[in-house]
Amino acid sequence: MIIDYQLTPSVYEPTLCNTLSRTAQAKGTSVKVHLDVDTGMNRGGIWYTEAVDFLKWLTSLDGIEIEGVFTHFATADQPDKSHVHLQLERFKSVLSNLSELNLRPPIVHAANSAAALTLSDSHFDTVRVGLSLYGVYPSSEVRRASPVSLRPALSWKARLICLRQSMQGEGVSYGRTYIVDKPTWLATLPVGYADGYSRALSNRGEALIGRQSVNRSERFAWMGPSFGLHRRKGNRQISPYASAMRETWRLPSIRLQKRREPSRMRF
Numbered sequence: 222m223i224i225d226y227q228l229t230p231s232v233y234e235p236t237l238c239n240t241l242s243r244t245a246q247a248k249g250t251s252v253k254v255h256l257d258v259d260t261g262m263n264r265g266g267i268w269y270t271e272a273v274d275f276l277k278w279l280t281s282l283d284g285i286e287i288e289g290v291f292t293h294f295a296t297a298d299q300p301d302k303s304h305v306h307l308q309l310e311r312f313k314s315v316l317s318n319l320s321e322l323n324l325r326p327p328i329v330h331a332a333n334s335a336a337a338l339t340l341s342d343s344h345f346d347t348v349r350v351g352l353s354l355y356g357v358y359p360s361s362e363v364r365r366a367s368p369v370s371l372r373p374a375l376s377w378k379a380r381l382i383c384l385r386q387s388m389q390g391e392g393v394s395y396g397r398t399y400i401v402d403k404p405t406w407l408a409t410l411p412v413g414y415a416d417g418y419s420r421a422l423s424n425r426g427e428a429l430i431g432r433q434s435v436n437r438s439e440r441f442a443w444m445g446p447s448f449g450l451h452r453r454k455g456n457r458q459i460s461p462y463a464s465a466m467r468e469t470w471r472l473p474s475i476r477l478q479k480r481r482e483p484s485r486m487r488f
C-alpha cells in the first residue's frame with residue numbers, strides 16, 4: 222500500500238526496509254523514506270549512535286530513496302529545556318557525521334509545534350507541526366514564549382436544521398441535562414460525536430453566529446440560530462479543539478477514507 226499510494230514512510234528497522242526494497246523493485250519503482258533517529262524520545266527510531274551505520278546500510282538497498290532524516294522531541298513544551306537541548310546536540314552530531322560522509326539526506330527535520338514556536342535552532346529544512354495547526358498551544362509555557370499568535374488552519378461550520386422556541390422548564394435532548402430557565406430559542410446543528418465533536422463538550426461548547434458567541438450546547442443540540450463551530454471573526458475565535466483539549470486532553474484524529482465518503486474526525 223505504501224508503494225501503491227506513493228506514501229513516504231518513516232523507517233528505522235531492517236525488516237520493513239527490506240520489504241519496501243523488494244516490493245518497490247518488483248513493481249519497477251522506488252520508495253522515498255525518512256530515517257527516524259531516536260535521540261531521547263525512546264518511543265521508536267534507530268538509536269542515534271547507530272544511525273549513521275543504519276543509513277549507510279539503507280543506501281545499499283535498491284528501490285529505496287533516502288529523502289529525509291528526523292528526530293522527535295520529548296519535552297519541547299516544558300520549561301526545563303535541558304533534555305530538548307541534549308536531543309538537539311545528539312541529532313546534530315548525527316547530521317555532521319552524515320555530512321562528512323556526504324550522506325546527509327535532502328530533508329532534515331526535528332521540530333514539533335513547541336520547538337517550531339520556541340526553538341529556532343531546531344527548524345532545519347522543515348517542521349512537523351500538529352497541535353498548532355488546530356490553533357492550540359502545546360502548553361502555557363509555549364504560549365507565553367511564542368513570538369506568534371496562533372490561528373486555527375481550519376474551520377468547522379454547520380447549517381441550522383431546526384429552530385424553535387422552547388418553554389421554561391423544558392429539558393433539551395438526551396438526559397435533559399439542559400433545562401430551559403426562560404423562554405428561549407433552541408437551534409439544532411447536525412453535529413455529534415460521529416463527526417468528531419467530543420461528548421465532553423455537552424453543555425460546555427460554544428459556536429459563533431456572525432461575531433456573536435453562543436454557548437450552553439446541550440449534548441448534541443446547540444442553542445442559537447446559525448453557526449460556525451470553529452471559526453475566527455475579527456478578534457473573536459472559538460475552537461472545539463481547544464475546548465476538547467481543556468476537557469479531555471484529546472484532539473480528533475483525521476481518518477482518511479477511500480471512495481467518496483468525506484473525511485471524518487474522531488476523538
Ligand SMILES: Cc1ncc(COP(=O)(O)O)c(C=O)c1O
Nearest residue numbers: 293333334335349350351352353
Ligand atoms: C513524530 C511526530 N512529529 C510531529 C508531531 C506533532 O507534534 P505537535 O502536535 O506537538 O506539533 C507528532 C505528534 O504526535 C509526532 O509524533
